[in-house]
Amino acid sequence: MKINFLIRSLLATLVVITFAYCTNTAPDQAAASQTAAPLGGGQATVQDDVSAKDIVKVASGSPDHTTLVAAVKAADLVNVLANAGPFTVFAPTNAAFDKLPAGTVEGLLKPDKKEALADILQYHVAVAVYKPEMLQDGQVISMANGGNVTIGVKDGKITVNGANLLASIPATNGIIHVIDAVLLPK
Amino acid sequence: MKYKHLFLLIAAAIALPSVLTTPGCKPHNPVSAVEGDAAEKVYVAPGKYDEFYNIVSGGFSGQVSVYGLPSGRLFRVIPVFSQNPESGWGFSEETKPMLNTSHGFVPWDDAHHIALSTTNGEHDGRWAFINGNNTPRIARINLSTFRTDEIIEIPNSSGNHSSPFLTENTEYAVAGTRFSYPMDDDNSNPDVGISTYKQNFKGTVSFIGIDKESGRMGISFQVLLPGFNFDLSRGGKGPSHDWFFFSCYNTEQANTLLEVNASQKDKDYIMALNWKKCEEYVKAGKGKKMKVNYAHNVYDEKTQTATSTLEHETIMLDPKELKDIVYFMPCPKSPHGCDVDPSGEFICGSGKLAAVIPVFSFSKIQKAIADKNFEGEFDGIPVLKYDAVLHGEVKKPGLGPLHTEFDGKGFAYTSFFVSSEIVKWNIQTLEVVDRVPTYYSIGHLCIPGGPTRKPWGKYVIAYNKITKDRYLPTGPELTQSAQLYDISGDKMKLLLDFPTIGEPHYAEAIPASLITPKSTKIFKIEDNFNPYVSKGEKQAKVFREGNKVHVNMTTIRSHFVPDNIEGVKMGDEVYFHVTNLEQDWDVPHGFAVKGANNSELLIMPGETSTLKWVPDRVGVVAFYCTDFCSALHQEMQGYIRVSPRGSNTALTFSTGNKVEPTGATK
CATH class of the missing domain: 2.60.40.420 (Cupredoxins -  blue copper proteins)
Structure with missing residues (x-):
């Protein structure tokens, strides 16, 4: 409850900040004839209802990943994950975040913990597409933060650093593997 | 002392006429032609969109280029008639058939005029057409994908210059022969002496029907004409909807040194052609079926593959027999541009060598035809009396008039190649109201919506033939150039130079809002x-x-x-x-x-x-x-x-x- 409230207010603040940022930096309309154009807020803000969804759009549409999405926003990684990629994202569910010791998420969402939060989130991202059938027992994958994760494959079940891979969802710029625990950099 | 006076007198005498003919006063230094707020007017901030698309002919590159206005930024070069190894156009197995012709594979052409599709005479943002001048062809570009969807070869033609101008509802695109050539009864090109021009050489104009939904083209009918050079053309509008107007030069019918020999007569012709009547005659079976051979190339979006089909038949109408489809109107000195104002009442002929711009009146043309007010015939085709069809002349407008566009506020803007300027004049009163220099030697010009019933105005763009010292030099071959002028006020103001590809013959500009919402993002797998x-x-x-x-x-x-x-x-x-x-x-x-x-x-x-x-x-x-x-x-x-x-x-x-x-x- 507390977390949810925190995230909601954080999101609201972010929206306000983003909006204010955009209006403040919008170039002088008097300059030249130009039609309404995108906000220029980065790739995640591109208006496109035709293309298939990228990782950000897939995650944003998942009710099980609201904490992750909020964290990605707080760490300023939204535009990064809307980039061309290609990415593999291990995406912990809300329940996975809930398993962390009380106060951990709230702590990480504080502005002065942005770098630590980014480090954790980047530990969930690899720059390459690893489809489930390409994952092998004992395989080591290097992650965006510089750390490594180890894949386990036993009886057809895939794990990453011991977290269970629950589902895999393709996105235009990579693939999302849903996992049941937060990966903490070693 | 005496000599000095004489010298001053001569200098004054030389200077005086130029002062008189250019009341706007040409600045000595081109830089001073630009006013302080020009940069602001063309600046489109990073991440912002331009207001207009400028669809520009790529001239001898055979392609079409797409710019933004007012910024002059280049967005795309669309491969049309020329192979493009960058994308594989004309090289990939799927697109090779697009460049097939009755002469086999022709991987280039000389592209000339853009025509944007219209409905009720207004831009509809669906297609852009462009002509290939050398191996006569017309291409249709899809403005959702910005790709060439179709290319049709024009039979019985050579030098497809007066093309691919459209009727108001894009019922037809036209094509005409700039180079008449010998045509015998079955319209083949017989082996005869070149000096038999007057006896054997013929011209044609073709009407290419366009399907309302798909845009698919087909040769509907052709009209057999005397051996002239058909130069440019425009469809009528509103009251003149049923008519098409073509400029004709070399009515002298010279076959050599046209530079001199095609400039003998005081007047050549503007041809007025009633295409609705032609349609009726075709329906009534009055056309003659002719055996021909031409390629029709279509890119199928579903199979993503082009096919080339050789077609073998056309219908030819002969105005010597069908007396009420074609009339000639005398027009001074080798007319080039032949432009119809937004109301459809006025037709401006621009004699390249003429000292006036004649403006013809459509209602007077109709009256003269009804009254049979002819001065004679040319090869069995009635020639209307000049004075009977004339609205009036713009006197001494400048040197070398070429093309005219319209702002929808009652003004016409004519380009002058020899005197390198754009001249603005009042269509009703025929008075010159403003003039600006261009750098240098302007050919076509473009006002957004300028050839339509509803011009968007705001800018005129000059497409110049010569750039000399305007840009950093790049050896003997210099960039082609466009110049943007603000026409929102009484006086034209130069805002911007921007380089273009090929030779930017004609161009049209259209509000981005008519194109962007339907722009294709992906092809669904x-x-x-x-x-x-x-x-x-x-x-x-x-x-x-x-x-x-x-x-x-x-x-x-x-x-x-x-x-x-x-x-x-x-x-x-x-x-x-x-x-x-x-x-x-x-x-x-x-x-x-x-x-x-x-x-x-x-x-x-x-x-x-x-x-x-x-x-x-x-x-x-x-x-x-x-x-x-x-x-x-x-x-x-x-x-x-x-x-x-x-x-x-x-x-x-x-x-x-x-x-x-x-x-x-x-």
Whole structure:
């Protein structure tokens, strides 16, 4: 409850900040004839209802990943994950975040913990597409933060650093593997 | 002393006429022609959109270019008549048929005029048409995909210049012969002496019907005409809807040194043609069926493949027999531009060598026809009396008038090649109200919506033939150029120079709002019916048909499937059918293989393109993606092994570590 409230207010603040940022930096309309154009807020803000969804759009549409999405926003990684990629994202569910010791998420969402939060989130991202059938027992994958994760494959079940891979969802710029625990950099 | 006075007098005498004819006073230094706020008026901030698309002829490049206005930024060069190895246009197996003609494969042309489709005489943002002047053709560009969807060859034609101007509802595009040539009864080109021009040479104008829904073109009918040079044309509007007007020069019918010999007469003609009447005669079976041979090339969006069909029949109307379809109006000195104002009442002829701009009145033309107010006939076609059809003349407007566009506020803007200027004049009163210099030697000009019933105004763009010292020099070949002027006030104001490709003959400009909402982002993979599509990596395969090896390949960030191929042998022809599986806007992949004698490919999301590759040596050859697609673009590569003729290397393919033997030979 507390977390949810925190995230909601954080999101609201972010929206306000983003909006204010955009209006403040919008170039002088008097300059030249130009039609309404995108906000220029980065790739995640591109208006496109035709293309298939990228990782950000897939995650944003998942009710099980609201904490992750909020964290990605707080760490300023939204535009990064809307980039061309290609990415593999291990995406912990809300329940996975809930398993962390009380106060951990709230702590990480504080502005002065942005770098630590980014480090954790980047530990969930690899720059390459690893489809489930390409994952092998004992395989080591290097992650965006510089750390490594180890894949386990036993009886057809895939794990990453011991977290269970629950589902895999393709996105235009990579693939999302849903996992049941937060990966903490070693 | 005396001499000095004389000198001053002469100098004054020389200066005086130029002061009189250019009341606006030409600035000595072009820089001073630009006012302080020009930069602001053309500045489109990063991330902002331009207000207009400027669709510009690529001239001798054979292509079409797309710019933004007012910024002058280049967005695209659309390959049309010329092969383009960058995208594979005219090189890929799918697009090669687009450049087929009755003369075989013609991989270039000299493109001239843009015509944007209209409904009720107003821009509808659906298609752009452009003519190929050399091997007479008209192309239709889809303004959703910005691709050439169709090219039709024009039979019984040579030098397709007065083209591809449109009727108000895009019922027809027209084509005319700039170069008349000998046509005998079956319209073949007989072997006769060139000096028999007057007896044997004929001209034609063609009406190419355009399907309302699909835009598909077809030659509806042609009109057989005397051997003149048909130069430019415009469809009527409103009251003159049923008519089309063509400028004609070389009514002297010279076959040599036209520079002198086609400038003998005081007046040539503007031809008024009633296309509605022509339609009636065609329906009534009054046309003569002619055997011809022309190519009709269509790109099918579903199969993503072009087909070229040779067609063999046309219908020819003869105005000597059908007396009420064609009339000539005398027009001074080799008319070039032939432009119809937004009301449809006034037709401006621009005699390249004339000291006036005659403006004809459509209602007077109708009256003169009704009253049979003819001064005579030319080759059996009535010639109307000049004074009977004239609204009036713009006197001494400048030197070398070429083309006229309209702002919708009652003013016309005419380009003057010789005096390098744009002159603004009042259509009703025929008074010159403003003039500005252009740098240098303007040809066509463009006002957004200028040739339509509803001009958008705001700017006029000059397309100049000569740039000399306007840009940093690049050796003997200099850039082509456009110049943007603000026409929102009483006086035209120069805002911007911007370089263009080829020779920017004609151009049109259209509000972005009519185009952007329907711009295609991706091709849906489920709608791809290319016979060699792989709709997923599992469908990728390699198979052999005799000495043809087909590689049905996929691309997605950031790998090919397959990326290891073995079993190709010397003497084989390899067809890489590359499907881009991406369904994401602005993520094309490229394909290149060493030693390809044709081109690379650029494959849009959801599209399949095919490159033929004939290996010329034994060994392992790399292929790779040429369009920076992702962070691992440099990893996007593969190998194909070429074994000696007769070797027993099995045909296999793989990606990753699983090797898939190929299926049974197809």
